[in-house]
Amino acid sequence: MNIGxxxxxxxxxxxxxxxxxxxxxxxxxxAFAGEAINARYLEPRGRHIIWEIAVPTPSPAAIxxxxxxxxxxxxxxxxxxxxxxxxxxxxxxWLLTSISPGPLKMEMTVSKAIRKKGEIHGEVMFQDANxxxxxxxxxxxxxxxxxxxxx
Amino acid sequence: MTTEDxxxxxxxxxxxxxxNKIKYIRESKGLTQLYVATFxxxxxxxxxxxxxxxxxxxxWENVEKLAEALAVDPEELMDIEASDSVSGSSRNKLERKAxxxxxxxxxxxxxxxxxxxLAVFFRYTWKSGTVITATRFLPRHVAPGQPFPVVVRVESTxxxxxxxxxxxxxxxxxxxxxxxxxxxxxxTARNTAKWISNSRQNLFFLAYxxxxxxxxxxxxxxxFAGRIKADNAPTFEQRVLGDSEVEISNYHWVDTNSxxxxxxxxxxxxxxxxxxxxxxxxDMDLIKKIWSAGSYSWxxxxxxYRINE
Numbered sequence: 484m485n486i487g488x489x490x491x492x493x494x495x496x497x498x499x500x501x502x503x504x505x506x507x508x509x510x511x512x513x514a515f516a517g518e519a520i521n522a523r524y525l526e527p528r529g530r531h532i533i534w535e536i537a538v539p540t541p542s543p544a545a546i547x548x549x550x551x552x553x554x555x556x557x558x559x560x561x562x563x564x565x566x567x568x569x570x571x572x573x574x575x576x577w578l579l580t581s582i583s584p585g586p587l588k589m590e591m592t593v594s595k596a597i598r599k600k601g602e603i604h605g606e607v608m609f610q611d612a613n614x615x616x617x618x619x620x621x622x623x624x625x626x627x628x629x630x631x632x633x634x
Numbered sequence: 635m636t637t638e639d640x641x642x643x644x645x646x647x648x649x650x651x652x653x654n655k656i657k658y659i660r661e662s663k664g665l666t667q668l669y670v671a672t673f674x675x676x677x678x679x680x681x682x683x684x685x686x687x688x689x690x691x692x693x694w695e696n697v698e699k700l701a702e703a704l705a706v707d708p709e710e711l712m713d714i715e716a717s718d719s720v721s722g723s724s725r726n727k728l729e730r731k732a733x734x735x736x737x738x739x740x741x742x743x744x745x746x747x748x749x750x751x752l753a754v755f756f757r758y759t760w761k762s763g764t765v766i767t768a769t770r771f772l773p774r775h776v777a778p779g780q781p782f783p784v785v786v787r788v789e790s791t792x793x794x795x796x797x798x799x800x801x802x803x804x805x806x807x808x809x810x811x812x813x814x815x816x817x818x819x820x821x822t823a824r825n826t827a828k829w830i831s832n833s834r835q836n837l838f839f840l841a842y843x844x845x846x847x848x849x850x851x852x853x854x855x856x857x858f859a860g861r862i863k864a865d866n867a868p869t870f871e872q873r874v875l876g877d878s879e880v881e882i883s884n885y886h887w888v889d890t891n892s893x894x895x896x897x898x899x900x901x902x903x904x905x906x907x908x909x910x911x912x913x914x915x916x917d918m919d920l921i922k923k924i925w926s927a928g929s930y931s932w933x934x935x936x937x938x939y940r941i942n943e
Contacts, residue, residue: 543906544905544906544907544908544909545901545902545905545906545908547898547901547902566922566925566926567925567926567927567928569928576926578901578905578922578925578926580905580908608898608902609902610899610902610903610906614903614906616898616899616902
């Protein structure tokens with residue numbers, strides 16, 4: 484038993500608290516037990532990287548988004564304030580709170596351009612209603628070219 | 635009317651007769667064994683054996699004829715006790731069935747009465763059987779001079795709504811910064827905080843932020859104690875269960891594994907309850923800064939965390 488579980492219970496049940504803010508947290512936490520959050524790259528190459536996270540309804544209270552880019556890369560611009568960046572390892576992190584459900588588009592501009600698949604991948608982490616940490620990895624997948632009808 | 639009268643007897647049913655009584659009645663009426671034997675169509679030896687008890691049982695048909703010959707009621711000639719003990723007879727089988735049936739009826743009545751009694755008992759004692767429990771959640775450790783949250787889960791099995799009074803005896807010199815709900819009263823002499831609150835649901839959460847004394851230099855454990863009482867369980871008062879000790883250390887309470895950093899899992903746990911913690915006044919920015927930095931240490935001179943950039 485620890486304070487984390489206690490507070491989690493507090494959020495999960497919430498009944499006694501008057502705070503509407505807490506109610507929002509409870510609803511946001513309880514719904515997606517056991518489900519991962521999907522994410523995908525919209526622009527996985529070049530210096531301007533764009534990706535999209537499908538935030539479920541209701542949304543979790545907090546999400547950690549991690550981008551693994553080329554080591555020693557500089558990050559010149561981000562759509563969301565960067566929480567931490569390990570330049571040597573090329574690991575950028577965001578702690579997102581008060582997230583709205585739906586697609587969440589994130590962008591970053593790096594000094595070293597991404598040229599081929601496997602050079603970059605991301606991770607989305609959150610806690611479900613049971614205090615269980617869930618994580619999903621997303622990366623660029625080479626698309627198969629569709630045959631054009633009539634050719 | 636006796637029990638015997640109620641039990642049907644066929645002509646072949648065998649019953650015990652009282653030989654002495656037969657002999658006494660016969661002689662008192664001046665009848666000979668021959669007369670009786672002739673009347674019944676049996677030999678005198680048979681009558682003699684009946685009177686001497688050498689035939690333990692006699693056909694009911696003959697008992698009736700014998701009674702007719704002696705001008706008495708057949709029951710007068712019977713040995714009631716012996717008749718009851720005759721085994722294997724149809725009469726006894728019927729008797730046993732009747733007794734067994736009676737037993738079943740009695741057992742059924744007893745069961746029904748017991749069920750009704752239990753129902754009545756629970757109907758009128760349900761309220762007094764209510765149990766209320768309070769479970770405290772504490773962080774594993776805190777640093778001197780730093781605040782930390784305490785959560786108490788209150789659960790009742792009784793009727794709703796219910797009002798409860800909870801007392802928390804705090805460690806010496808510790809003070810409550812904020813409560814959700816607010817602390818109703820504080821006894822400075824006993825360093826005890828008291829809440830009175832009403833809940834419309836069986837589950838209720840109470841939280842408060844507590845400040846450790848800044849001059850607390852010792853490393854060890856501090857102890858919490860509390861008790862709770864509710865109006866839907868007026869005769870029931872119990873201590874607050876759950877965590878009761880917090881270690882005084884140099885680690886942030888969010889750093890549950892005491893590794894000098896707040897990792898992803900630890901910060902997610904804290905931020906999944908950010909609104910509650912913000913409501914209590916917990917410095918969430920500090921938690922975020924420690925997580926971002928990757929490591930921290932405790933500065934005992936300044937009584938604060940040093941973030942290792």
